Amino acid sequence: MELWLPLAAAVPLVAGALTPAIARRHPGLARPWALAVAAWVLAAAVQLTRRVVLEGPFSYPLGGWARPYGIELRFDEFSAVAVVIAMVAGLVLVYSGPYMRLALRATRLPWYYSLLLINLGGLVGFVTTGDLFNLFVFMEIVSVSSYALVAVAGGRIAPLAAFKYLMAGAVSSALILFCIGVLHALTGTLNMADIAARLATAEAPAPILLALAGLTAGLLVKSALFPMHAWLPDAHASAPSPVSAMLSALVVKVGVFGLLRVYPMFAAVDVVRLAPMYEILAWLGALSIVAGALLALFQQDIKLMLAYSTISNIGYIVLGIGLANELGMTGAGIHIANHAIIKATLFLAAGAIIHQTGRRTLHALRGVGHVMPWTCLALAVGVFSIVGLPPTVGFPGKWYLALGALEAGRPGFAVVLLAGAVLIFVYYIRILNAFYFRSPSEVGMLSVREAPVAMLLPVLVLAALCLAGGLLGRWPAMLIGPAIARLPGGG
Amino acid sequence: MVGLWLNIDYAAFVALFCIGLYVVLAKQNLIKKLLGLNIMETAVFAFIVTSGMVDFGAAPIISDDTTGPFASPLPHALILTGIVVALSITALALSLIVEIYRRCGTIEADELKGVE
Numbered sequence: 001m002e003l004w005l006p007l008a009a010a011v012p013l014v015a016g017a018l019t020p021a022i023a024r025r026h027p028g029l030a031r032p033w034a035l036a037v038a039a040w041v042l043a044a045a046v047q048l049t050r051r052v053v054l055e056g057p058f059s060y061p062l063g064g065w066a067r068p069y070g071i072e073l074r075f076d077e078f079s080a081v082a083v084v085i086a087m088v089a090g091l092v093l094v095y096s097g098p099y100m101r102l103a104l105r106a107t108r109l110p111w112y113y114s115l116l117l118i119n120l121g122g123l124v125g126f127v128t129t130g131d132l133f134n135l136f137v138f139m140e141i142v143s144v145s146s147y148a149l150v151a152v153a154g155g156r157i158a159p160l161a162a163f164k165y166l167m168a169g170a171v172s173s174a175l176i177l178f179c180i181g182v183l184h185a186l187t188g189t190l191n192m193a194d195i196a197a198r199l200a201t202a203e204a205p206a207p208i209l210l211a212l213a214g215l216t217a218g219l220l221v222k223s224a225l226f227p228m229h230a231w232l233p234d235a236h237a238s239a240p241s242p243v244s245a246m247l248s249a250l251v252v253k254v255g256v257f258g259l260l261r262v263y264p265m266f267a268a269v270d271v272v273r274l275a276p277m278y279e280i281l282a283w284l285g286a287l288s289i290v291a292g293a294l295l296a297l298f299q300q301d302i303k304l305m306l307a308y309s310t311i312s313n314i315g316y317i318v319l320g321i322g323l324a325n326e327l328g329m330t331g332a333g334i335h336i337a338n339h340a341i342i343k344a345t346l347f348l349a350a351g352a353i354i355h356q357t358g359r360r361t362l363h364a365l366r367g368v369g370h371v372m373p374w375t376c377l378a379l380a381v382g383v384f385s386i387v388g389l390p391p392t393v394g395f396p397g398k399w400y401l402a403l404g405a406l407e408a409g410r411p412g413f414a415v416v417l418l419a420g421a422v423l424i425f426v427y428y429i430r431i432l433n434a435f436y437f438r439s440p441s442e443v444g445m446l447s448v449r450e451a452p453v454a455m456l457l458p459v460l461v462l463a464a465l466c467l468a469g470g471l472l473g474r475w476p477a478m479l480i481g482p483a484i485a486r487l488p489g490g491g
Numbered sequence: 492m493v494g495l496w497l498n499i500d501y502a503a504f505v506a507l508f509c510i511g512l513y514v515v516l517a518k519q520n521l522i523k524k525l526l527g528l529n530i531m532e533t534a535v536f537a538f539i540v541t542s543g544m545v546d547f548g549a550a551p552i553i554s555d556d557t558t559g560p561f562a563s564p565l566p567h568a569l570i571l572t573g574i575v576v577a578l579s580i581t582a583l584a585l586s587l588i589v590e591i592y593r594r595c596g597t598i599e600a601d602e603l604k605g606v607e
Contacts, residue, residue: 133569140576147583151590159590160603166587167524170580171515174531177573178508181539184566 005060005073008044008082009125012037013141016117023110030110031097034117038090041124045082048075048128053479059130067130068194074130077483078260081253082124084337087465088249088344089120091458095348096242098452099355103153103240112152116246119145123250127257132180133190135261139176139222139254143169146251150239161234168231172221179214182207183265192265200268208272215262216277223255225318226288229311233295236307241351244303248310248347249340256317256336260487263321267488274488275324282322286416288315293423300361302350305427306343309386312420313339319413320401328404329484334476335397338385341469342394345382345462349375352451352459359442362430367440369432371448374456376435378463383428385466388421393466396473500541507534521588521598525581532577539566539573 015037023030051058057076061067093116100112122141129135147169151162184190186207187198202208224232232252236244259281266274292312299305313335320332352375353368354360369376385392388399398417405413440446450456469476511534514527543566551561592598 133572137572137576144576144579144583147580147587151587154590156594159587159594163521163584163587163591166580166584167515167528170528170584171512171531173576174508174511174528174535177532178535178538181535181542181566181569184539184569185542188563190565 002060004044004047005058005075005128006062008041008048009073009121009128009138011044012041012117012121012124016114016121019114019117020110023113027106027110030113031093034093034113035090037117038086038093038120041120042083042086042090045080045086045124049080049083049479051075052077052080056482068189068191071134072130072191072193073128075128077480078257078333079127080479081257081337081340082127084340085120085123085127085250088340088462089116089123089246091344091461092116092242092245092348095245095351095455095458097454099242099351099455100153100240102355108152112149115145115149115152119149119246119251123254126254130192131190132183132192132195132262132265135192135258136173136177136180139258140173142251142254143173143222146247149243149246150235152243153240155238157234158238161231161238165231165235168221168228172218175214175221176218179211179218182211182214186211192261196265196268199265200270202269203271205271208266208269212266212272212274212277216259216281219255219258219262220284220318221255222258223252223314223318224311225255225284225314226291226311227284229288229292232311233304233307236310237301237303241303241347241354244307244351245344245347248307249344252310252314253317253336253340256314256321256332259318259321260333263488264486278322278324280322281318282324282410282413285315285317285319285322286413288312289319289416289420290315290423293420293427297423297427299427300363302360302362302365302431303347303354305431306346306350309424309427310343312424313343313386316398316401316417316420319417320397320404323401323404323408323410323413324488325404325408326484327400327407329487330477330480331397331400331402331404333480333484334400334473337476338393338397338469341462341465342382342385345378345459345466346386348455348459348462349379349382352455353379355455356451357445357448362434363441365445366434366438367445368448369436371445372450375451375459378459379435380432381463381466383432385470387425387428391467391470393469393473395470396477400477501538504534504538504541507531507537519600521591521600524600525584525588528584529577529581532573536570536573536577540570542566 060073062071122138125138147162147166151159187195221228236248289312292308296305296308317332317335320328359365385394388394402414402417508531511527511531515524518524543563545560545562548560548562549557551564588598
């Protein structure tokens with residue numbers, strides 16, 4: 001059906017806007033409503049992915065205006081990540097039931113579900129659009145709903161963390177919009193494929209270079225790469241755990257995914273070379289891997305630790321893009337989806353532990369592995385995945401990245417990659433050691449009960465995906481193969 | 492140098508953008524930071540709107556007695572969307588500042604560091 005594509009993003013956006021109205025009379029309806037919408041988005045994403053596998057990329061002209069005049073929605077192999085987006089969002093919604101009932105006042109719950117649905121709609125729209133300004137609008141929908149979600153539950157530092165996040169996000173958005181304006185002034189079009197065609201014959205190097213550099217910088221702030229990461233740890237750690245899972249698994253990926261979307265525009269430009277830009281990306285990625293892992297080592301708070309590890313993992317993805325060969329970019333592409341599954345597992349499991357025990361530092365959580373065996377099992381699976389041990393979902397991405405580094409003749413980057421994995425292993429071993437092998441530091445720990453089913457189930461499903469995704473690791477790589485070949489430097 | 496004079500409006504907007512960025516980075520008061528952000532956004536909007544200008548262009552409304560050239564209407568449509576985004580960000584940021592003031596009793600960034 002032709003309409004799956006526009007509706008995949010439009011339905012959650014409209015449904016999100018309607019949620020408070022629906023929940024006004026019947027507050028209990030908000031969660032089932034949100035769940036139904038997420039299930040619908042998942043079905044649509046699976047349909048669209050099936051079609052892209054069978055037929056290759058396809059487009060939908062919004063309002064019947066053909067490109068380049070109208071807004072073009074485009075579903076290519078990268079857009080298949082919408083399946084992961086819908087799945088993670090659906091599981092987060094299931095999990096939110098028992099978690100948010102305690103964290104929020106009942107009157108605020110419909111607004112929370114409304115924001116989550118709008119966030120989901122923005123993410124799906126972001127990965128399926130072929131129009132540069134449309135990309136910006138969806139990015140802003142995702143960002144603004146995320147700023148609000150960080151502060152939704154209140155708490156002592158959450159509003160401040162949300163404000164810092166908002167300032168960083170809004171400044172980078174202004175920069176990105178400025179560069180979109182430059183590109184529009186240069187080419188007179190906003191369709192990304194059309195811009196690529198017209199830039200190929202452009203002669204002025206300075207504005208193209210300005211647009212390329214500005215877009216890169218803006219998107220790197222959004223993805224919290226190391227020197228631009230200051231907003232991330234507080235925002236991700238002080239948000240309620242289901243929100244942390246959404247932010248860390250999906251929302252930071254907006255930046256790196258945006259890089260994959262905007263770089264092809266500059267592929268055919270004669271007057272500006274992309275190679276130095278890739279070189280910078282590779283170095284920043286390598287720096288971010290090591291710095292994120294080192295910073296995570298010094299954290300006591302389990303959620304702060306996970307937040308810093310996100311910076312490290314974004315480094316892996318950016319390094320893969322910066323390597324600019326097929327293997328490296330494949331690694332980056334599949335790590336975007338794989339890290340989403342892993343980080344959702346980790347944040348939801350950690351959230352369940354914090355919810356049940358009321359404690360969040362490693363010291364206070366000693367011995368929790370014995371009273372919450374299933375949650376901690378899922379956390380352990382997540383830990384092994386994020387290190388990248390072979391049978392798990394973290395392995396294929398890093399394997400491709402290492403091969404890509406060797407193929408590019410840069411064994412140094414492969415060493416950084418392994419060093420990062422070892423550092424990650426060290427700080428996650430600390431978690432497992434504290435949870436399983438240390439005796440409880442507090443008496444109250446012995447009376448803690450396992451998480452309720454609605455929280456345990458999503459965590460276990462995600463942990464199972466962590467294992468299954470690793471065993472089926474070749475499928476995503478094969479799926480995005482044609483899209484990688486189209487990228488500049490990927491062929 | 493002639494090129495610069497021809498594009499003096501663009502240069503002014505870039506300067507305005509940088510002023511806004513300076514305010515965001517250098518001022519401690521959260522409301523002033525937000526003002527800086529709005530200066531940046533205004534610079535971007537003004538830049539994009541002027542980029543749609545055509546010399547001696549008429550307003551792009553088709554009627555019997557108007558003939559081209561017409562100014563490009565697309566940047567105006569873009570900026571309307573951009574203004575809505577900027578407005579929602581400003582509203583959200585102001586409500587966050589109110590919340591920060593209620594909880595911490597100050598909206599100076601350097602004092603807030605001590606509160607954390």
